[in-house]
Amino acid sequence: MIPEGRTDMLQFRAEPIPDVGIGLVGLGVRGTEAAARLPQVPGCHLAAVCDVNPRLAELARSSIGVKVYTGEDGYKAICEDPDVDLIYVCTDWYHHVPIALCAMENGKHAAIEVPSAHTLQECWNLIDTSERTRRHCTILENCCYDSFELTALEMARRGVFGQLIHAEGSYHHNLEERWGRTTMRWRLKLNRDCRGDLYPTHGIGPVCQALGIHRGDRLKTLVSMDTAPFNGPRYLKANMGEECADFKNGDQTMTMIRTEMGRTILLQHDVMTPRPYDRGYKLVGTEGYAAKYPVFQVCLGNSDPERVYAGDELNSLLSDYRSPILTPEIEEMASRVGGHDGMDFLMDYRLIYCLNHGLPLDMDVYDLAEWCCISELSRMSLEAGSTPVDVPDFTRGAWQRLHGFSYAL
Ligand SMILES: NC(=O)c1ccc[n+]([C@@H]2O[C@H](COP(=O)([O-])OP(=O)(O)OC[C@H]3O[C@@H](n4cnc5c(N)ncnc54)[C@H](O)[C@@H]3O)[C@@H](O)[C@H]2O)c1
DSSP, rough: OOOTTTOOOOTTTOHHHHHHHEEEEOOSHHHHHHHHHHGSSEEEEEEEEEEEHHHHHHHHHHHHEEEEESSHHHHHHHHOOOOOOOEESSSSSSGGHHHHHHHHHTTTOOOOOOOSOHHHHHHHHHHHHHHHHEEEEEEEGGGOOHHHHHHHHHHHTTTTTTSSSEEEEEEEETTTTTSGGGGGGGHHHHHHHHSSSSHHHHHHHHHHHTTHHHHHBBBEEEEEEEEEOSSSSHHHHHHHHOOOOOOOOOOSSSEEEETTTSEEEEEEESSSSSOOBBOEEEEEEEEEEESSSSSSSEHEEEEEEEEEEEOOOOOOHHHHHTTTTTOOHHHHHHHHHOOOOOOOOHHHHHHHHHHTTTOSSSSSHHHHHHHHHHHHHHHHHHHHSSEEOOOTTTEEEEGGGGGOOOOOO
8 A cells, every 4th residue: 555645656747847957867878868869859958967977077068068067976966956857867777766866855857767776675765755755757768669669559559459468578689799898897797796687678668558557457477587697707708807607697588477467478688699689579469469570560360361461551551550649740850869760859758748748757657666676576586496476566556547558648
């Protein structure tokens, strides 16, 4: 039960902010991209930036020309800045949660790069603070704004696939070429030290939206199985010169989840093999099927024999299910500003649009928790010999109030 006197954050509306002042924390690879992108998003401005590294902060001062904070406590100062309404967190994984908590405690909304949290305790801390301070805490899951995922979500919402019964998502991304970069060292070390699906949100986020998770159904039980670490220790030795007899993370982790309504999700994580990039996105319904990888495929089974759409016929079918968040003007902006083929821009655009108009955000703090908790829950399952573990009901029963995913427009 939610603590007495407190209400949940489902469909939460904050006061509209006509011109959102953004405080961007973390000016590494991803933060630098965000610093270039955010000033092109209507309805907001970059008010200040922050990096613990004074060299990066100084570089930002000369190139971006906004207020700059640095040092160990720089994030606290930017969270206190009266010109900032939203703290946009692009740091490494260790610092996401303390910065977002500090933002909300100072009356700011928080948006956190993926994966936003790593432990169940971190997920609960973000939920408790968001509910208590009445500030949004959202996850910056850009893959929810990929054009295929947006279209398939719309088809699912309109019942084209019948009742969805199963979905798949994954993060197959061969990072071999990248492990040598200094900015990737913290991530390689995390794979050395932690077992489990360390990067679940690209795979699980879009399918949870299609399944309406915590909007009429909820994740209930999870089981994981992994391979041994075959390539991981080799990459550690090759890139950091370190021998490790006890490398924790398997090269490939599979997680199966069953929902309260008896639907299933298969989630996979593999950043260590040459397998081509693949987010696995698949929706299986009683009357249809959609897959993004390895090739776009839609199959509608309500004709006899079932029909597999391809080529022009597929394009024509997909064009009938344009996402309601896409207007020609927004699509033009997304292709001009870009960022992972425009999905980064669309993610930012939607966040700012909803803050401008005081609307519920597309991804709330419960989405964040449900998608991120997979890291620790998969570890718990693996360490107990692939034993099923319960997924917490982060909404404490409130998931039954809503009926399917929808955008606030
Ligand atoms: N959504 C996507 O497609 C996508 C793509 C790449 C990275 N990411 C995510 O973006 C985040 C950043 O990744 P990156 O590759 O830019 O990492 P990075 O290491 O290049 O940058 C992180 C930056 O954060 C700064 N930082 C760390 N702690 C800080 C603190 N306490 N205060 C202020 N600054 C601090 C570091 O100095 C560094 O400059 C990660 O969570 C990553 O998983 C997401």
